[in-house]
Amino acid sequence: MKVGILTGGGDCPGLNAVIRGIVRKGEKHYGDTLIGFADGWRGVIDGEYSELTIDRMRGTLPRGGTIIGTSRVQPYMFADGVQRAKQTVEDLEIDAIIAIGGEGTLSCSAELFREGIPVVGVPKTIDNDIGITERTFGFDTAVHIATEAIDRLHTTAESHNRIMVVEVMGRHVGHIATWAGMAGGATTTLIPEYPFDIEEVCASLQRRHEKGRYASIVVVAEGAKPKEGTLDIKPDEYDEYGHIRLGGIGNLVAHEIERRTGYETRVTILGHVQRGGAPTAHDRVLSTRFGVAAIEAVHDEAFGQMVALKENEIIRVKISDAVAELKFVSPQLWATAQQFFA
Secondary structure, three states, X not given: OEEEEEEOOOOOOOHHHHHHHHHHHHHHHHOOEEEEEOOXXXXXXXXXXXXXXXXXXXXXXXXXXXXXXXXXXOHHHOOOHHHHHHHHHHHOOOOEEEEXXXXXXXXXXXHHHHOOOOEEEEEEOOOOXXXXXXXXXXXXXHHHHHHHHHHHHHHHHHHHOOEEEEEEOOOXXXXXXXXXXXXXXXXXXXXXXXXXXXXXXXXXXXXXXXXOOOOEEEEEEOOOOEOOOOOOOOOOOXXXXXXXXXXXXXXXXXXXXXXXXXXXXXXXXXXXXXOOOOOOHHHHHHHHHHHHHHHHHXXXXXXXXXXXXXXXXXXXXXXXXXXXXXXXXXXXXXXXXXXXXX
């Protein structure tokens, strides 16, 4: 078979490991021809691609990013985008496309499957917010990076009796913030699922520091929002792809904490540091498993389906079901995290 591979949306540690898994099993076991489309669905629209072989994939297992590039461009952004994508599939005699991406890429893939393009999905998001699958690759790496940063900030905060605000990724869900906050011993954590009251946050920090010389770490997911009427925030701004521009809530929270408590407060925004660099061992293994399972799904003609993790086994689910709703932080996990808040 001739199989196309694409990576869409934001980059993520483990992408190359997925591609490597697909190529290794596809070439060695099935005798497939594998090609990588440049920059996600844009490469399909424009017919831009390169050949992927076992030799080319050597050394990519620990490499971050994606060697075939990524973008948020989708066929539905153009009047003739779907037709051009179909034409590329026909002209190159592509038997299937493996789309590796998050909510946006997979939602597009589900629609294109209905248009007749044979697609198999692989879930990719460091936010860990895709439904049905228990875990997505890149998440473990992001949590590890955020936890290491929190560990380092503890010592400098303790030296100055400061409050440190750490902003981590998490557009709609707070998985990274919750896990990193628990692992790093945060004083409190603010996530999108549960709007916060800044007055309550400040009061708890005030009580903590009045007991003696303390250092406090406040972890804030980039999508965290205050309870309505408790704190003025600027209106939402959107990028060219319709996504809310996030980042900056950490600065606002830090400013309010210092203003209301009088304690020196500093902010660290981790941003894209969480996306870059080598994936953890866990993410390398999960990515490899997803890649191998994806090419197996292609040969079973399980089109319109996505590989997923359930009870540590790789299963297949409909892409449309997987993107039907986001996976939020569970009430049970959040209740456990709250036990350690100030």
